[in-house]
Amino acid sequence: MVLEPKVYIVGAGPGDPDLITVKGLTILQQADVVLYTDSLVNEDLIAKAKPDATVLKSAGMDLEEMVDVMKAAVAQGKSVARMHTGDPAVYGAILEQMVLLKKEGVAFENVPGVSSVFAAAAALGAELTVPELSQTVILTRAEGRTPVPEREKLADLAKHHCTIALYLSATLTKKVMKEFIDAGWAPETPVAVVQRASWPDQKIVRTTVEGLDEAMKENGIRSHAMILAGWALDPTLVDRDEHRSKLYDKEFTHKFRKGVTT
Ligand SMILES: C[S@@+](CC[C@H](N)C(=O)[O-])C[C@H]1O[C@@H](n2cnc3c(N)ncnc32)[C@H](O)[C@@H]1O
Known part of the structure; x- marks a missing residue:
């Protein structure tokens, strides 16, 4: 994957640095600028950014400051990994960032994470x-x-x-x-x-x-x-065999398996 000069809004996962998608990790490792939610995203994950990346913490910034940083980087032809905890679409406060990025004509792409x-x-x-x-x-x-x-x-x-x-x-x-x-x-x-x-x-x-x-x-x-x-x-x-699904039921026919009729 070759990064473009745009903002990648990436789900960093819940904490364990291994719980990020392959795509999210690739972006983190290649991005020129990494902006992350330092109160919740694991530093061990952020340490995987490339050595010459500019790494910034977002907790002390307001919305406009964050967007200014991202806009300036993209204007210089750089890629930005905006790392959010879990999945960015759940309580990630990303809409307000996307609104301003769009208004400023800054391209962005969202990459899901493990909530x-x-x-x-x-x-x-x-x-x-x-x-x-x-x-x-x-x-x-x-x-x-x-x-x-x-x-x-x-x-x-x-x-x-x-x-x-x-x-x-x-x-x-x-x-x-x-x-x-x-x-x-x-x-x-x-x-x-x-x-x-x-x-x-x-x-x-x-x-x-x-x-x-x-x-x-x-x-x-x-x-x-x-x-x-x-x-x-x-x-x-888990100690009671009482709630089976139809999916693996012997008698249930679906597209991939013909059930046995008794
Ligand atoms: C601002 S929200 C961000 C949610 C995040 N986008 C997600 O998908 O998990 C922060 C809240 O998510 C939950 N949370 C985030 N990470 C967690 C974790 N590792 N374990 C338990 N709860 C967590 C907590 O309820 C916390 O108050």
């Missing part, structure tokens, strides 16, 4: 879509200082009784519990929290809706955590 929701599911050994239990995953966040649209209140979303993944909600667990209970969730519904999924100091806490806030306090978790809730998170599922 923390999937790193957390992997850490837990969980399938988020378990046949008959939940076939839907809602990616959302509890309402804190930043509002969520009225029609997306957690208590309303939770009425679907599906799997719910909560970003940015580690300090809002009292509220999360109340909204689940208001939506009619049983207090014993499983909840799993993964802090710093895929990092060496990853922490896993398994609890229930009613135990969530206490478990967060006991474990001192206040940031960098993914909260997954719903019956798909029941840790005993």
